[in-house]
Amino acid sequence: MLSLSHVTKVYGKRKKRRLAVDDFSLDIETPVFGFLGQNGAGKTTIIKMITGLLAATSGTILMDGVPSESAASKRRMGFMPETPYFYERMTGLEFMRFCAQLFPKNSRTDDELGRFLKRAGIYEARNYEIRTYSKGMRQRLGFAQSLVNDPDYLFLDEPLDGLDPIGRHDLKQSMLALKAEGRKIFLNTHILYDVEEVCDEVGVIHEGKLLYAGPVANFCNGRPLEERFVATVQEYEQKKAKEQ
Amino acid sequence: MRNILTIALHTVKLEIRDRVWIALLAFALGYVGLMLFLSQLVLRELPMVNAFALLGVYFFNVIIAIFLGTTLFYRDVERKTVYFVLAKPVSRREFLLGKFFGLCAAVFLTSAVLAGAYLIVIAAAGGGFGALGLLAILMQFLEMSLFIAFAIFVSTFSSSLLSVMYTSAVFFLGYLVSSLVSDARRAGITGIRYILVNVLYYAFPNLAKFNIRDIGVHYVADPWLSFGLAFAYAAAYIILLLFAAIWIFEKKEI
Numbered sequence: 001m002l003s004l005s006h007v008t009k010v011y012g013k014r015k016k017r018r019l020a021v022d023d024f025s026l027d028i029e030t031p032v033f034g035f036l037g038q039n040g041a042g043k044t045t046i047i048k049m050i051t052g053l054l055a056a057t058s059g060t061i062l063m064d065g066v067p068s069e070s071a072a073s074k075r076r077m078g079f080m081p082e083t084p085y086f087y088e089r090m091t092g093l094e095f096m097r098f099c100a101q102l103f104p105k106n107s108r109t110d111d112e113l114g115r116f117l118k119r120a121g122i123y124e125a126r127n128y129e130i131r132t133y134s135k136g137m138r139q140r141l142g143f144a145q146s147l148v149n150d151p152d153y154l155f156l157d158e159p160l161d162g163l164d165p166i167g168r169h170d171l172k173q174s175m176l177a178l179k180a181e182g183r184k185i186f187l188n189t190h191i192l193y194d195v196e197e198v199c200d201e202v203g204v205i206h207e208g209k210l211l212y213a214g215p216v217a218n219f220c221n222g223r224p225l226e227e228r229f230v231a232t233v234q235e236y237e238q239k240k241a242k243e244q
Numbered sequence: 245m246r247n248i249l250t251i252a253l254h255t256v257k258l259e260i261r262d263r264v265w266i267a268l269l270a271f272a273l274g275y276v277g278l279m280l281f282l283s284q285l286v287l288r289e290l291p292m293v294n295a296f297a298l299l300g301v302y303f304f305n306v307i308i309a310i311f312l313g314t315t316l317f318y319r320d321v322e323r324k325t326v327y328f329v330l331a332k333p334v335s336r337r338e339f340l341l342g343k344f345f346g347l348c349a350a351v352f353l354t355s356a357v358l359a360g361a362y363l364i365v366i367a368a369a370g371g372g373f374g375a376l377g378l379l380a381i382l383m384q385f386l387e388m389s390l391f392i393a394f395a396i397f398v399s400t401f402s403s404s405l406l407s408v409m410y411t412s413a414v415f416f417l418g419y420l421v422s423s424l425v426s427d428a429r430r431a432g433i434t435g436i437r438y439i440l441v442n443v444l445y446y447a448f449p450n451l452a453k454f455n456i457r458d459i460g461v462h463y464v465a466d467p468w469l470s471f472g473l474a475f476a477y478a479a480a481y482i483i484l485l486l487f488a489a490i491w492i493f494e495k496k497e498i
C-alpha cells in the first residue's frame with residue numbers, strides 16, 4: 001500500500017514562496033491508480049516526493065510501511081520521468097545497461113534488457129544513439145528503463161504524452177500486462193480518456209489539493225469523465241470564490 | 245561503492261564521446277606536432293623544448309579539466325537526466341562522487357595521451373626518457389583534480405557559464421596568491437593588511453605548488469618531496485571541496 005499523509009510541499013522562500021501540494025492525504029491500494037489534474041496542479045511534485053527526488057516540506061510517504069525515499073523502497077520501484085532527457089550519445093541498450101547496474105545484485109544480460117525494450121516497443125532501435133530518437137521513442141525508452149529492476153511499484157509521469165495512437169495503445173497494453181503480473185502502477189496524466197481504459201481508481205488534484213479519490217465509475221456517475229472533471233474543478237473554484 | 249564506480253565509468257564513457265573533448269585533444273596533439281617541428285627549427289636546446297612542451301600539455305589539460313568539470317555535472321542536473329539515477333537506490337553523495345572520479349579518470353586519460361606525445365617530442369629533440377617531465381605531468385594531473393573538485397563544487401549552486409568564470413578566476417588567483425605572502429613581506433606590509441594577505445593566501449588553492457615544469461630550465465631541489473607535498477595539499481583541498489559540494493547538493497531542489 002502506498003500511503004501519503006499530510007504531505008505538503010512549498011517551493012521557494014519568502015516572496016517566491018509557492019504552495020504546490022497542500023496537506024495531501026491518500027491511501028492507494030488499487031492496482032492501477034491514475035492521477036488527474038490540469039497543468040500545474042501538483043502531480044509531478046507529488047510523484048517526485050514519492051520517488052525521493054524531492055523532499056516534502058512536511059508529512060510522510062510510506063510504501064508498505066517503509067519510507068518511500070529509502071533505498072529499500074527504491075529497490076522496489078520504477079520511475080519514468082515526465083519528458084525525459086537522456087545521455088544523447090549513448091545507445092538505448094547502453095542506457096539500459098547503465099540503469100540496471102544501479103541496482104544491487106541486478107546484473108542483467110542483454111537478452112533480459114532486450115525483453116524490457118521489446119515490451120516498450122523500442123527494441124529495434126536499441127543500437128542507435130539516443131540523439132536520433134523521436135519524442136515517442138524517448139518516451140518508450142523512459143518506460144523500458146523503469147522496468148529494469150522488476151519493480152513492485154511503477155510511477156509514470158505523463159507516460160502517454162507525445163506518443164502516437166499506436167504507441168498509446170501499446171503502452172496501455174503493457175500497463176495492463178504489468179498489472180496482471182501483480183505490479184502496482186501509479187500514473188499522472190492530464191489526458192482523461194486514457195484513464196478510463198487502464199485505471200481502476202482515480203484521484204483528482206487541483207491546486208495541490210485532492211478533490212476526489214475513488215473508482216472511475218463512481219466519479220463519472222454515468223456522465224463522461226471530462227464533463228465530471230471540469231464540473232469538479234469548477235465547483236471547487238466557485239466554493240473558493242464564495243469563501244473569499 | 246559500486247554505484248560510485250558505475251557512475252564514474254559511465255561518466256568516462258560519456259566524456260570520450262563528447263565532441264568538444266575530441267576536438268580539444270586533437271588541438272593538443274596538433275600543438276605537440278608543432279612543437280616537434282619547432283624543436284628541429286628554432287628551439288635547439290633541450291630545456292627550452294622541455295619547458296614549451298610541458299606548458300602546452302598543461303594548457304590543454306587546464307582547458308579540458310575546466311570544460312569537463314563545469315559541464316558534465318551541471319548538465320545532468322539541469323537537463324534532469326539525474327532523475328533516472330536518483331530515483332534508483334543511489335544517493336546524491338554517490339552520484340556526485342561518481343561524477344568526480346569519472347571526470348578525474350577522463351582527465352587522467354587526457355594527461356596520459358599528452359604525456360605520450362610529450363615523450364615523443366623530447367625523444368625527437370634528442371633527450372632521453374623524461375622521468376622528471378612525467379612527474380611534472382603527474383603533478384599537473386593533481387592540479388586538474390583540484391580544478392574538477394572546484395568546478396563541481398561551484399556547479400552545485402551556479403550555472404555552467406558562471407562556473408567556468410569562477411573556476412577560471414580561481415585559476416588565475418591561484419597563481420597570483422602563491423607569491424603574495426612573500427611579496428607582502430618584501431614590501432614591508434604589516435598589521436591587518438598582512439593578515440588579509442595571509443587569508444587570501446590560504447583561501448585560494450596555491451597552484452604554484454603543483455608546478456615543477458621548470459625542471460631542466462632551473463634546478464628543482466627535490467622533485468619527489470615536491471610531489472609528496474603537492475599530493476597531500478591536493479588531497480586535503482579536494483576532500484574539503486567535495487564535502488562542501490555534497491552538503492549543498494543534498495539540500496538542492498532538483
Ligand SMILES: Nc1ncnc2c1ncn2[C@@H]1O[C@H](COP(=O)(O)OP(=O)(O)O)[C@@H](O)[C@H]1O
Pocket residue numbers: 011012018019020037038039040041042043044045046497
Ligand atoms: N522547482 C520549482 N520551483 C518553484 N515552483 C515549482 C517548481 N516545480 C513546480 N513548481 C510549481 O508547483 C506547481 C505544481 O507543479 P507540478 O507538480 O509540476 O504540476 P503538474 O505536474 O501537475 O503539471 C506549479 O504551480 C508549478 O509552477
Ligand SMILES: [Mg+2]
Pocket residue numbers: 040043044045082
Ligand atoms: Mg507534470
